[in-house]
Amino acid sequence: MRALLLVSTAAALIGAAPPQKLATPTDIVTAAPASAWKTIPADDLLVLDLQNGGRVVVQLAPDFTPVHVANVKALARASYWAGATVYRVQDNYVAQWGNNDSEKPWPQGVTPKPPAEYWRAMDGLVITPLGSPDPYAPAAGFANGWPVAYSPKDGWATLAHCYATVGVGRGLDPDTGTGGELYAVIGHAPRHMDRNLAVVGRVIEGIDRLSSLPRGTEALGFYKDKAQYVPISALRLASQMPVADRPAFEYLDTSSASFADYLRVRANRNDDFYKRPAGGVDLCNVQVPIRRKVTGERG
Amino acid sequence: MRALLLVSTAAALIGAAPPQKLATPTDIVTAAPASAWKTIPADDLLVLDLQNGGRVVVQLAPDFTPVHVANVKALARASYWAGATVYRVQDNYVAQWGNNDSEKPWPQGVTPKPPAEYWRAMDGLVITPLGSPDPYAPAAGFANGWPVAYSPKDGWATLAHCYATVGVGRGLDPDTGTGGELYAVIGHAPRHMDRNLAVVGRVIEGIDRLSSLPRGTEALGFYKDKAQYVPISALRLASQMPVADRPAFEYLDTSSASFADYLRVRANRNDDFYKRPAGGVDLCNVQVPIRRKVTGERG
Numbered sequence: 001m002r003a004l005l006l007v008s009t010a011a012a013l014i015g016a017a018p019p020q021k022l023a024t025p026t027d028i029v030t031a032a033p034a035s036a037w038k039t040i041p042a043d044d045l046l047v048l049d050l051q052n053g054g055r056v057v058v059q060l061a062p063d064f065t066p067v068h069v070a071n072v073k074a075l076a077r078a079s080y081w082a083g084a085t086v087y088r089v090q091d092n093y094v095a096q097w098g099n100n101d102s103e104k105p106w107p108q109g110v111t112p113k114p115p116a117e118y119w120r121a122m123d124g125l126v127i128t129p130l131g132s133p134d135p136y137a138p139a140a141g142f143a144n145g146w147p148v149a150y151s152p153k154d155g156w157a158t159l160a161h162c163y164a165t166v167g168v169g170r171g172l173d174p175d176t177g178t179g180g181e182l183y184a185v186i187g188h189a190p191r192h193m194d195r196n197l198a199v200v201g202r203v204i205e206g207i208d209r210l211s212s213l214p215r216g217t218e219a220l221g222f223y224k225d226k227a228q229y230v231p232i233s234a235l236r237l238a239s240q241m242p243v244a245d246r247p248a249f250e251y252l253d254t255s256s257a258s259f260a261d262y263l264r265v266r267a268n269r270n271d272d273f274y275k276r277p278a279g280g281v282d283l284c285n286v287q288v289p290i291r292r293k294v295t296g297e298r299g
Numbered sequence: 300m301r302a303l304l305l306v307s308t309a310a311a312l313i314g315a316a317p318p319q320k321l322a323t324p325t326d327i328v329t330a331a332p333a334s335a336w337k338t339i340p341a342d343d344l345l346v347l348d349l350q351n352g353g354r355v356v357v358q359l360a361p362d363f364t365p366v367h368v369a370n371v372k373a374l375a376r377a378s379y380w381a382g383a384t385v386y387r388v389q390d391n392y393v394a395q396w397g398n399n400d401s402e403k404p405w406p407q408g409v410t411p412k413p414p415a416e417y418w419r420a421m422d423g424l425v426i427t428p429l430g431s432p433d434p435y436a437p438a439a440g441f442a443n444g445w446p447v448a449y450s451p452k453d454g455w456a457t458l459a460h461c462y463a464t465v466g467v468g469r470g471l472d473p474d475t476g477t478g479g480e481l482y483a484v485i486g487h488a489p490r491h492m493d494r495n496l497a498v499v500g501r502v503i504e505g506i507d508r509l510s511s512l513p514r515g516t517e518a519l520g521f522y523k524d525k526a527q528y529v530p531i532s533a534l535r536l537a538s539q540m541p542v543a544d545r546p547a548f549e550y551l552d553t554s555s556a557s558f559a560d561y562l563r564v565r566a567n568r569n570d571d572f573y574k575r576p577a578g579g580v581d582l583c584n585v586q587v588p589i590r591r592k593v594t595g596e597r598g
Contacts, residue, residue, distance in 0.1 A: 091507040092462050118575070133432035135579040163391050163487040173574045187510075188462040188487050188583050192568050195575045208390040208514040211486075215507040269491050275472045276417070276494045280434040282581070284487050 022265050022277075029289045032258035037250040038145065039293060045238035046076060046201070047247065048097070050086075051231035054209030056184075057238075057247055058166050059290075060201040063125075063144050064159050065117040068168055068198045071110050071179035076237045078107030080180065085229035086213060090221025092187030095210040096169055097232060098180050106178065116176050118195045119158035122150055126255050127157070132267060132280035136160075136191040140283040142254035142263075146202075147283050149194055159199035162189045162284035164207045168198040186211040189284040204249055204290045248293040262289065321569050321576075324561055328588045331557035336549040337444065338592060344537035344546065345375060345500070347396070349385075350530035353508035355483075356537075356546055357465050358589075359500040362424075362443050363458050366413040367467055367497045370478035375536045377406030379479065384528035385512060389520025391486030394509040395468055396531060397479050405477065415475050417494045418457035421449055425554050426456070431566060431579035435459075435490040439582040441553035441562075445501075446582050448493055458498035461488045461583035463506045467497040485510040488583040503548055503589045547592040561588065 023031075046058040062069040075081060081099065088096035106112050125143040127150065134140035137149035143157065150157035161167065165185045170177030176198050184203050203210070213230060216223040223229055238246040252259050267281035345357040361368040374380060380398065387395035405411050424442040426449060433439035436448035442456065449456035460466065464484045469476030475497050483502050502509070512529060515522040522528055537545045551558050566580035 089511075091510060130434075132434035135429075135431035135433070135581045136577040137579075172571050189581070191581060191584065192565075192573065192577055194577065196568075196573050211390060212388075212511055212513055214511055266491075269495075272471050274491065274495050278435040278491055278493065280436075282434045282488070282490060285489070285491065 022268060022270050024269075024271055025262055025265050028258060028262045028265060029252065032252060032256070032262075032289075036253050036256040036258040037291075038253050040204075040249045040251060040290075042238040042241075042246050042248070043073070044201075045247065045249070046072060047234070047236055047238055047241065048206075048232055049234040050209060051233040054206060055247075056206035056209050057204055057249070058182075058184075058201045059204045059249070059251075061146060061159060061199065064120055064146070065198050065200050067111050067114040068117055068176070068179050068200050071114060072182070072200055073237060074107060074109035075179060076235060077240065078109070079236075080104065080107055081232065081235040084232045084235055086210065086232065087216075087229045088183075088220065088222045089186070089210070089213045089215050091215045093185070093190065093221065094183040095186050095213060096181060096183040097230075097235075098169070098182060100181070104180075106180075110178060112178055114176055114178065114198070116174065117198050118176070119156040122152070122155050122157045125157055128254050128259065128263070130281070130283055130286070131263070132282070134283055136194060142259070142286070142288065145251040145254050145288050147286070147288065149191075149283070156195075158195050160189070160283055161185055161191050161193040161197075161199065162202070162287075163187070164203040165189075165199055166201045166203060167193065168200055170197065184210050189282075191284075205247070205292075249290055250293050252289040254288060259288075262286075321564050321567060323568075323570055324564050327557060327561045327564060328551065331551060331555070331561075331588075335552050335555040335557040336590075337552050339503075339548045339550060339589075341537040341540075341545050341547070342372070343500075344548070345371060346533070346535055346537055346540065346546065347505075347531055348533040349508060350532040353505060354546075355505035355508050356503055356548070357481075357483075357500045358503045358548070358550075360445060360458060360498065363419055363445070363456075364416040364497050364499050366410050367416055367475070367478050367499050370409050370413060371481070371499055372536060373406060373408035374478060375534060376539065377408070378535075379403065379406055380531065380534040383531045383534055385509065385531065386515075386528045387482075387519065387521045388485070388509070388512045388515050390514045392484070392489065392520065393482040394485050394512060395480060395482040396529075396534075397468070397481060399480070403479075405479075409477065411477055413475055413477065413497070415473065416497050417475070418455040421451070421454050421456045424456055427553050427558065427562070429580070429582055429585070430562070431581070433582055435493060441558070441585070441587065444550040444553050444587050446585070446587065448490075448582070455494075457494050459488070459582055460484055460490050460492040460496075460498065461501070461586075462486070463502040464488075464498055465500045465502060466492065467499055469496065483509050488581075490583075504546070504591075548589055549592050551588040553587060558587075561585075
């Protein structure tokens with residue numbers, strides 16, 4: 001593995017034609033320097049503990065949907081989700097959780113009718129282009145560690161609905177949802193949801209705890225009986241947990257040289273197993289590398 | 300719903316600009332005439348019954364991978380898979396089944412080392428273009444009811460790896476696999492596998508029985524203990540079953556006017572829920588409509 005990796009790095013440095021055998025994406029991530037990794041703040045981690053023992057960790061995206069994310073944080077801090085469940089699991093689509101039909105009043109600090117944060121201005125984002133065509137938007141790439149679709153002409157950028165993306169359930173448009181009911185994508189990227197629903201983050205650990213749940217048999221994958229609802233024992237921010245217990249993560253800076261290398265190899269798999277590189281890649285098949293931090297989060 | 304549908308149909312007939320509200324994809328499928336549906340032969344249906352009661356039905360694709368599909372059929376007829384299990388479930392990737400490390404000899408009629416059926420000639424296929432760019436191939440579309448990637452310049456066409464696609468497990472290239480070990484995609488389309496693995500079909504019913512299985516914790520999603528293997532009680536062709544028991548399906552002809560209409564709406568969702576149509580769609584987000592035939596298969 002090391003030999004392949006050196007070849008790849010050398011090629012990148014001197015701008016030579018790509019070697020016949022590229023490093024694997026894993027090789028590149030493993031070799032990325034510490035400086036290429038960015039810590040995710042504990043206040044941007046929503047930790048969902050299922051009563052059956054599984055844990056799901058969501059990274060929030062305040063740079064993209066500030067009001068909806070602020071709502072999610074206010075709901076977590078107010079223990080709004082005490083007694084919440086996963087009540088909808090639709091195959092190749094989404095798992096959804098919250099209080100469902102509850103009439104609970106919104107806690108203080110929640111904006112009940114947030115603005116339509118379906119996209120933001122490109123201004124202020126450093127975007128690394130995907131380099132492949134995107135069927136859903138004029139362009140696609142990565143900004144602040146996130147997969148984005150964007151329009152250089154019109155100046156908008158939006159978080160893309162990929163596998164594990166977390167968004168805000170809502171009623172009929174123009175309702176944008178408050179943040180009490182959230183869904184995670186558990187199937188092929190439903191990119192038609194881009195700019196139609198507010199994305200607040202992505203599952204960075206434990207998505208399999210949602211994707212392996214039994215599918216609901218009612219329309220849209222809702223569970224038929226409340227007995228099937230999957231109880232959530234705790235739903236809070238990592239920053240609400242004792243420091244020693246907090247999960248801590250870091251992501252590969254999407255404007256780093258390591259990420260550029262990773263992106264290139266993702267689009268040109270050519271190793272012992274893959275012999276016909278595509279020369280292109282789908283936005284949602286370039287998962288931004290995220291890993292546990294070895295040292296605990298300290299603030 | 301009927302009113303919306305009439306508007307859409309009228310627009311298609313007179314070539315007018317699309318109305319502001321389009322019919323939903325479901326509206327169009329429901330309204331498709333009987334002549335737009337094609338029956339899938341019972342000999343092209345592989346029926347996998349899990350011991351836990353779930354059934355998974357795979358449509359085989361002899362037009363694309365004739366030798367591998369012939370192998371699958373020969374294996375089914377020879378009861379090669381007696382005692383088979385699902386032994387690998389990797390999140391956002393594949394579920395895989397077969398006899399795993401068995402040393403069972405290949406039955407008669409099986410080609411142990413099939414040719415590299417990673418693509419076929421475009422010649423002889425009627426392809427309906429997707430009409431959106433594809434990140435993985437010069438072009439994408441639909442032929443004989445299947446999603447395909449193709450190259451008009453080089454003349455090849457290949458079945459695309461979408462959600463529920465079924466392919467042949469193999470070792471390192473140039474081994475193409477014999478067909479004894481099969482996988483189904485249970486996550487975001489791993490299109491980099493196109494032209495690197497032989498696709499023999501797709502799951503048309505019961506994919507949720509595979510996608511909701513617990514994920515394996517070993518490398519590549521293999522189950523750690525054999526006790527976790529999911530037993531398969533029967534794995535046979537529908538044509539091997541008593542006529543009255545055979546599941547029967549039909550698919551929407553991908554060269555029909557109904558399919559063209561369906562494709563257009565898939566790329567331009569604009570209804571009570573979706574307000575910002577993308578104007579494009581990913582190949583794997585246009586699932587070819589498939590439904591149970593009301594009358595039993597009689598041939």
